Amino acid sequence: MDETRWLSQREQEAWVRFAAVLELLPSALDTQLNKDTGLTHFEYFCLSVLSETSGRKLLTSELAARTNASLPRLSRVLTKLExxxxxxRAPCTSDRRATEVTLTDSGWDKVVASAPGHVAEVRRLVIDTLEPEEIDQLANISAKLLTRLDPDQRMLASSPLYRRR
Structure with missing residues (x-):
């Protein structure tokens, strides 16, 4: 059996701080969006992903991949959004086994109305806290972590196509 490679003091400090960010940031984003728009961050993320696709439509499986959601979790959220x-939601015309999810005009309006407050909160909590070179570092660190967390590049953020548009 391999010996455990314990974290150094420096590594432990980095990990504990990063873990705190992982816990606190989703709640902070949920709080702002829920207060201002009645959406959770994940609901907003689903609508936002759909808003950025051709025809504002995706197969459920593609939406799950792009939002890193399990199909049961996505299905529950889509039921609320619907x-x-x-x-x-409707059966796919080219594959009856698949379901297409389409953003409605009302959904589009919700994304457009929600985006400014969400972007302001992302700026307040993350972007404006960092120096320009730290934003590049954050992007690079996140990309490296995604190579381990999403090796199949299921999420749009993991795709080489997403890099610095």
Whole structure:
């Protein structure tokens, strides 16, 4: 059995701080979006991903991959978004086994109305806290972590196509 490679003091400090960010940031984003728009961050993320696609439509499996969600989690969120008439779901015309998710005009309006507050909060919590070179470092560190966390490049952020558009 291999001996455990314990974290050094410096590594432990980095890990504990990073773990705290992982815990606190989603809640902070949820709080702002929920207060201002009635959406969770994941609901907003789903609508946002759809808003950036051709025809504002994706197969459920593609949306799950781009949002890094399990199909059951995505299905629950899509049910909520559909009840609020932000999306529609229909069988795919080219593959009846698949379901297409389409952003409605109301969903588009919700994304457009939600984006400014969300971007302001992302700026306040992350971007404006960092120096320009630290933003590049954050992008590079995140890309490296994604090579381990998403080796199949299922998420758009992991794709080489997403790099510095």
């Amino acid at each position: 009840s609020r008439e932000f999306i529609t």
